[in-house]
Amino acid sequence: MPSVRNQIYVTQPSLPPLEELLPYLEQIWNNKILTNNGPFHQQLEARLCEYLGVNHLSLFTNGTIALVTALQALRVTGEVITTPYTFAATAHALLWNNLSPVFVDIDPNTGNLDPNRIEEAITPQTTAILPVHCYGHPCDVDRIQSIADTYGLKVIYDAAHTFGVRHRGESLAVHGDLSIISFHATKVFNTFEGGAIVCPDETTKKRVDYLKNFGFANETTVMAPGINGKMSEFSAALGLLQLKNIDDLLKRRRQIESLYRETLLSMPGISLMPQPLETVTNGSYMPILINHDYQLSRDDLYKKMKDNGINGRRYFYPLITDMPMYRGLPSANSDRLRSARALSDQVICLPIYSELTDDQVDRVASLIRGS
Numbered sequence: 455m456p457s458v459r460n461q462i463y464v465t466q467p468s469l470p471p472l473e474e475l476l477p478y479l480e481q482i483w484n485n486k487i488l489t490n491n492g493p494f495h496q497q498l499e500a501r502l503c504e505y506l507g508v509n510h511l512s513l514f515t516n517g518t519i520a521l522v523t524a525l526q527a528l529r530v531t532g533e534v535i536t537t538p539y540t541f542a543a544t545a546h547a548l549l550w551n552n553l554s555p556v557f558v559d560i561d562p563n564t565g566n567l568d569p570n571r572i573e574e575a576i577t578p579q580t581t582a583i584l585p586v587h588c589y590g591h592p593c594d595v596d597r598i599q600s601i602a603d604t605y606g607l608k609v610i611y612d613a614a615h616t617f618g619v620r621h622r623g624e625s626l627a628v629h630g631d632l633s634i635i636s637f638h639a640t641k642v643f644n645t646f647e648g649g650a651i652v653c654p655d656e657t658t659k660k661r662v663d664y665l666k667n668f669g670f671a672n673e674t675t676v677m678a679p680g681i682n683g684k685m686s687e688f689s690a691a692l693g694l695l696q697l698k699n700i701d702d703l704l705k706r707r708r709q710i711e712s713l714y715r716e717t718l719l720s721m722p723g724i725s726l727m728p729q730p731l732e733t734v735t736n737g738s739y740m741p742i743l744i745n746h747d748y749q750l751s752r753d754d755l756y757k758k759m760k761d762n763g764i765n766g767r768r769y770f771y772p773l774i775t776d777m778p779m780y781r782g783l784p785s786a787n788s789d790r791l792r793s794a795r796a797l798s799d800q801v802i803c804l805p806i807y808s809e810l811t812d813d814q815v816d817r818v819a820s821l822i823r824g825s
């Protein structure tokens with residue numbers, strides 16, 4: 455086994471310098487405001503709106519509770535069209551709202567919900583579409599909005615991967631009725647645990663703010679069975695610190711992404727997903743596809759990497775529709791989800807994080823080349 459020192463992790467969280475955190479903690483200790491829309495919470499909401507270029511945003515304790523709350527906020531009922539090629543939280547948020555997921559296949563070029571397959575899945579019970587901008591690559595937002603407009607459906611984007619992604623000159627998280635972002639430790643921007651809902655207007659943000667605070671609209675009025683989804687002052691302070699060097703971190707992630715792409719582009723047996731058009735990516739994930747003519751199977755390469763201290767991740771494998779709580783649904787039938795199945799069987803996400811060195815990227819690429 456390679457020593458721990460030589461391990462290349464699939465991701466490493468970025469942290470602000472510890473001494474910079476201490477003054478923030480002192481402030482919390484002095485004013486004794488620990489949560490409930492405290493000063494750091496308010497500052498972080500304002501700074502993130504500015505940074506992302508969105509008008510309104512509500513901070514959350516994590517991305518999953520944000521997703522659960524977004525569905526509540528729009529009063530989504532019945533069936534929701536979504537993708538099987540995502541993290542478990544996307545579909546789980548539907549079950550937590552007593553909603554029925556209807557899985558639709560993906561476009562193999564993007565890993566995102568295939569807009570050509572959405573209409574055939576719509577029934578009288580359908581009220582919303584829940585697409586994912588997988589790996590931070592944009593969904594076909596125009597087509598999806600046009601279908602939603604035609605059928606009177608809500609669109610909630612799981613934009614968990616999209617922090618810092620710019621699409622046609624604006625944040626990718628501006629689309630749909632609501633978008634949710636995750637600030638989990640493994641994401642590009644982290645507050646240890648955390649997340650946000652991007653809201654189109656002040657009224658919607660207010661409703662979301664009530665819902666994340668048990669439904670309290672004021673001291674005596676509870677307008678809905680809300681949840682406790684509030685971000686603490688500690689996480690908000692971390693967020694303010696993380697924002698200080700986010701541009702450098704994103705720049706380095708994009709460099710690593712380019713380096714990988716240059717080295718792997720013409721490698722026999724390996725394919726890369728096409729780079730999205732009109733998009734500045736965030737280098738959040740580095741998926742590669744292992745083809746049948748590669749010297750090893752996907753799982754054997756994954757294991758060989760591990761044996762050599764290089765931690766990849768089969769992301770997203772298994773498909774959501776293979777999990778016991780979803781596999782019995784009619785829309786989970788494999789015949790209808792061929793592209794998702796193929797991608798899930800071929801993909802490995804390579805290590806990518808800002809502290810990864812060029813030499814380490816070379817080490818990963820050499821191992822894949824088999825030299």
Ligand SMILES: *Cc1c(COP(=O)(O)O)cnc(C)c1O
Nearest residue numbers: 516517518541543614636637638
């Ligand atoms: C990380 C992630 C989530 C959940 O976010 P948390 O902040 O970890 O709760 C939801 N959807 C996708 C696609 C994710 O990658």
